[in-house]
Amino acid sequence: MEVFGHLEGLRPQQIKRLEKLYNRKSSSFSVISPEFARALCELTAETGRQTAVLFDRTNMVQYVMIGGSSEIVIPVLSRYRITPGGLRGLRLVHTHTGGEDLTDDDLTDLALLRLDSVTVLHGDSRGIPMRMQTAHLLPPDSPQMFGFLEDTDPHRQNTDYGDFISALEKEIEDKTKALFRVKNAHSAILVGSYRRKHEAEEHMAELKELTESAGMDVLDIHTQIKQQIHPKFVMGPGRLKEVVIRALQTGADFIVFDNPLSPAQSRAVSEFTELKVLDRTQLILDIFARRAKSNEGKIRVELAQLKYILPRLSGRDDALSRLTGGIGGRGPGETKLEIDKRRINDRIAFLSKKLEKIEQNRTIQRGRRNRGGLPIVSIVGYTNAGKSTLLNSLTQSEVYSDDLMFATLDTSSKRIRFPEERDVIITDTVGFIRDLPDNLKGAFKSTLEELSEADLLVHVADISNHGFLNHIRSVETVLAELDLTDKKVITVLNKTDLLPPEEADFVLNNVLPDTMFADARLHSLMEVKNSKPDAVYISALDRKTFRLLLERIRFTLFTEGKGRDIPVESYFDDDTEADY
Structure with a gap:
């Protein structure tokens, strides 16, 4: 049986007495029996060092430790895993050499290791136990983290410790699940x-x-x-x-x-x-x-x-x-x-x-x-900006989309037909994110290659997200790092349907609200209107909002002053449904 801690300077007889503690069993009723408490106090009186044991729920000794005059080191308790919200099933009983009560370090060990309890013993110069103090954890809804047993006399312990700990653990587990496990x-x-x-x-x-x-x-x-x-x-x-x-x-x-x-x-x-x-x-x-x-x-x-x-x-x-x-x-x-x-x-x-x-x-x-000569439009943007939903709405396809970050990891390409039999390939790409770690950039390689081949980038941002300006900047930073600043870009501010009415009126109709909304939010919306005056505002779930976006795509790819302008109404029928 291994004794943990500082064995240097101990006599062989003292080490043997420490080893024999493994063969002793404490009381099944109390925290520690008076006889076991005296054995620990006697060793401390002789050595001038803290002595400790860890009992399991069957009152068998699992670890014996010897420390210094002011501390004791608890070994790694890898054999006793903690269930979420539960206790470890071990209680620590140890001595102090200076007569002090439980210290902050003792209580920290109790909390970090999720021990059943921590007890300190005080003995006189002859090693006779005179006083004890025991702390335990409390349920998560309690105003305090720690509670203390009333028993302070090692020779007169009235608490049935086994029943107490079983009831305490059940209460802790039940209240933890009720409060936090949703x-x-x-x-x-x-x-x-x-x-x-x-x-x-x-x-x-x-x-x-x-x-x-x-x-x-x-x-x-x-x-x-x-x-x-x-x-x-x-x-x-x-x-x-x-x-x-x-x-x-x-x-x-x-x-x-x-x-x-x-x-x-x-x-x-x-x-x-x-x-x-x-x-x-x-x-x-x-x-x-x-x-x-x-x-x-x-x-x-x-x-x-x-x-x-x-x-x-x-x-x-x-x-x-x-x-x-x-x-x-x-x-x-x-x-x-x-x-x-x-x-x-x-x-x-x-x-x-x-x-x-x-x-x-x-x-x-x-x-x-590329030999087919079809222009390529790549949809880029921060993760969960609505890129896949936009692709599905534009092309009436069913690419997987969800209100989750990185719902799309694999690029998808679909074909869309514009007036005058003009076809365009539209590609959905994986979303960007700030501070992308280097070892993740390889996972974006196929997306980045698609961007280098694109004739036009549609940069989608979620305007309902309060951090959308930083998201726009993060995507622009990535594009700059990839030497794609020469690409033509259309900025699309998506999810206008999720804006509060006053914000929607402001960004879509330039109507200032009677009661001003949050200053930081107003500042962000004003900044994007000033810095991106040509941005297109849409809801990817509403095809009726695509008029301007489709016109910008067609004009950028096919016209730009070189051919006759096809009116935007050509894309829609009388019911304003896309007809491309």
């Missing part, structure tokens, strides 16, 4: 560190949407405003401790960081908590793995997953499993949890060769299409 099997706490408050609000709103797109409920959001992120934990260790305690209290399965985690940060945070830890990159990878339908899309997602995992293989096995299992590691790569770097590199090389062949075939197909 509809899905997985839930998350969102965290991020930012320099400015408005940046935190906008980024967290997007992370919440991403998390829900990945199939998780968001239970809580925690942000920290700092000029520089913590190099080890992203957030300060004190704030991270609060987040972890809150996650455990609410029964969350995941802690999701908006900030990208380096391999070292991933390991540090994973060692800080037993909860599964994801960052924004892993979340996007999971969504990609869910939505990729084509063979090429699946290969690109697996490549991105493997390249993400590769630098993190030096972490311990259980940290790696939290980084790659389930959400954040879904898809073809999820069975590669503990393969070594050589096998991952071999897999990357194999997939890269398959992609080369796919890309060669696509180049040939694109060449044939």
Whole structure:
């Protein structure tokens, strides 16, 4: 039986006495029997060090620890997993050398490790136990996090500890489910560190949407405003401790960081908590793995997953499993949890060769299409701006679309006929997103190649989203990085049907409301009207709003002053239904 902690300087006889604690069983009624309490206090009196044991629910000793004069280190409790909203099934009983009550560190261990309880024993100079104090967690709706048992005399304990803990755990689990477990099997706490408050609000709103797109409920959001992120934990260790305690209290399965985690940060945070830890990159990878339908899309997602995992293989096995299992590691790569770097590199090389062949075939197909001389219009924009819905409405097709981020991962091309027998190919593309990680850019390669061949870009933005201006800028930044600034662009502001009446009147009819709406929102709408005076306002669900957009597409591709102008009415019949 292993004794954990600082054994240096102990006599062999003292080590044997510590080892024999494994063979002792405590009372089934009380926190600890008086005889067991005396054995711990005697060891502390002799050694001048804190002594501790961890009991399971059967009152058997599972861990024996020896610390220093002021602290004790609890080993990794990997054998005892925590059920969401539950307790670990272990109680800690330890001694203090200075007569102090339970410390903040004791209570932190109680909360972070979800122990059944933490008890401190005080003995006299002869090792006779004189006093005790026991703390336990409270249900999540309680005004305080910790409660304390009334028993303070080790020799007179009146609480039936076994029945008390069983009832407490059931109450905690029931209230946690009632308060926080809404509809899905997985839930998350969102965290991020930012320099400015408005940046935190906008980024967290997007992370919440991403998390829900990945199939998780968001239970809580925690942000920290700092000029520089913590190099080890992203957030300060004190704030991270609060987040972890809150996650455990609410029964969350995941802690999701908006900030990208380096391999070292991933390991540090994973060692800080037993909860599964994801960052924004892993979340996007999971969504990609869910939505990729084509063979090429699946290969690109697996490549991105493997390249993400590769630098993190030096972490311990259980940290790696939290980084790659389930959400954040879904898809073809999820069975590669503990393969070594050589096998991952071999897999990357194999997939890269398959992609080369796919890309060669696509180049040939694109060449044939180009020889047909048909102009190409590519719909671009931020994720979930309504691009696929617009394609479906324009071409009366049924490309998959949904009110989710990255609902489209594979490009789709459809043909549309304009007056005078003029055909145009319209291509839907994967949505962009701010700060796209480098290892995800490969998943966009087919989209980017389509854009380079396009004759016209239709840039769709969701005007109902309060961050739409930043979304427009993010897409324009990506286009600039791809050297596509020379492309002709039509800006389309979509989802006007979701605007409040006063905002709709302002953007569509230039009518200022009697009661001004939020200043920040007004500023954004005024800025886009000034900076994009030629923008087209539509609802992708209403074909009646497409008149101006179709006229702009036709004029840009076919006319631009070179041919006779065909009136916009040519596109519609008397019922204003598209007739192209």
